[in-house]
Amino acid sequence: MSLHINTPLIASTSLSARTGREVWLKLDALQPAGSFxxxxxxxxxxxxxxxxxxxxxxxxxxxxxxxxxxxxxxxxxxxxxxxxxxxxxxxxxxxxxxxxxxxxxxxxxxxxxxxxxxxxxxxxxxxxxxDDPLLWQGHASLVDEVAAAGLQPDLIVLSVGGGGLLCGVLAGLARNGWSDIPVLAMETMGADSLAQALATRSHVTLPAIRSIATSLGARQVCRQAFEQSQRLPVRSAVVDDRAAVEAALAFADDHRVIVEPACGAALAAVYQNLAALEAAQRVLVVVCGGVGASHAQLVAWQQSL
Incomplete structure (x- = not known):
């Protein structure tokens, strides 16, 4: 018996209208422990x-x-x-x-x-x-559920901290024969270890974390995430803390679910309709969740940034 649940997969009317493309949400914020x-x-x-x-x-x-x-x-x-x-x-x-x-x-x-x-x-x-193959194997179940629902996206958008979710999604894509589907890896400025690693093609370590998205606060992504990002269609984009917080607040209004700024980084890709989405008509956003923020805390961050 698994300890996680099969989470809802829904089409977002508001984000589809905002972006002019089909936006789907995998709501792992609704897992029993609040995140993927x-x-x-x-x-x-x-x-x-x-x-x-x-x-x-x-x-x-x-x-x-x-x-x-x-x-x-x-x-x-x-x-x-x-x-x-x-x-x-x-x-x-x-x-x-x-x-x-x-x-x-x-x-x-x-x-x-x-x-x-x-x-x-x-x-x-x-x-x-x-950083454990068992984690990646478990996280891969997220993609299994999407495939079982009959949805094949053109692009998957997710947040990256240490890279566990990224490794799991890539494993899930591989075991469903979807390794050609690109992944857009989102980070916040000051916690962008993957973006810097991809830019320099080296497994860099950040000197410090300078972002309020502390759940993304790994100074270095795991080696598996770095190496797979070199050979698979993984793209990177970085937003500032304010964009992540405002995306989380907008998501709370649109879908009545509270998520952390770390998750807001992925949501910011669709709320800002980033250029990295241009080639995709059907976009899946992994709403990874997070329990470290309340609505009041999100508002306080927005006012301070």
Missing amino acids: KIRGVGLACQTYQERGARRFVSSSGGNAGLAVAYAGRQLGVPVTVVVPQTTTERAKSLIAAEGAQVQVHGASWVEANAHAQSLLDAQSAFIHPF
Whole structure:
């Protein structure tokens, strides 16, 4: 039994009218833990439990940690999540509400991850937020559901942080015979590690994260994401924080669903009708979700940017 659900796939009347193309939304913001993360995290947790793990440890800016906490509660396995200091109080409280122990350590995910690694023992399994083939296998189910619904898009738009969702979608495209479908990878300025890697054709590490989209706050994408982006039709576009926040707010008005600025980066591609969409008539946007922002927080960010 999977821990994720088959999420709605809907045509967006408002975004189709705005862009002059057919825009479809895969609403993974409606997953039980609030984001797509539970697809891969659920599979990984179930697999590691079957292999004998009696405790899960994760490092996360919020969404992956919440997914691990949710999976642990469903499976009856204790969970420790280490989050960096940039994690919102809302995300920390939601993780704790699932029964997980929350530890705050370090200024960024890198420091939090190092501390999480130090907590591991022989009975613990480390659940990486984005760099594990089990995660990609689980995330690929998103594409399976789209294919099963009979929809074949011309372009898939998604947000990229560490690259787990990108790797999963590319895996899903491959196993459905759709590897020729291009993917538009969206990031925010200051968290654009993939864009810089593609521009320089090197696996770059950002010196720091300078974006409010902390869920995109991996200073370097995983190697799998970098390497696959070199050989598959992956395009990149970057928007500023304000565009991401305003897209999230507009989406809340249009579709009555709250998402983080990290997800707003993908939505900004269609709200701004970016030139990168030009060749596509049928566009699928992965509404990946995120629980670190409320509507009030989105409005506060909009006013401050």
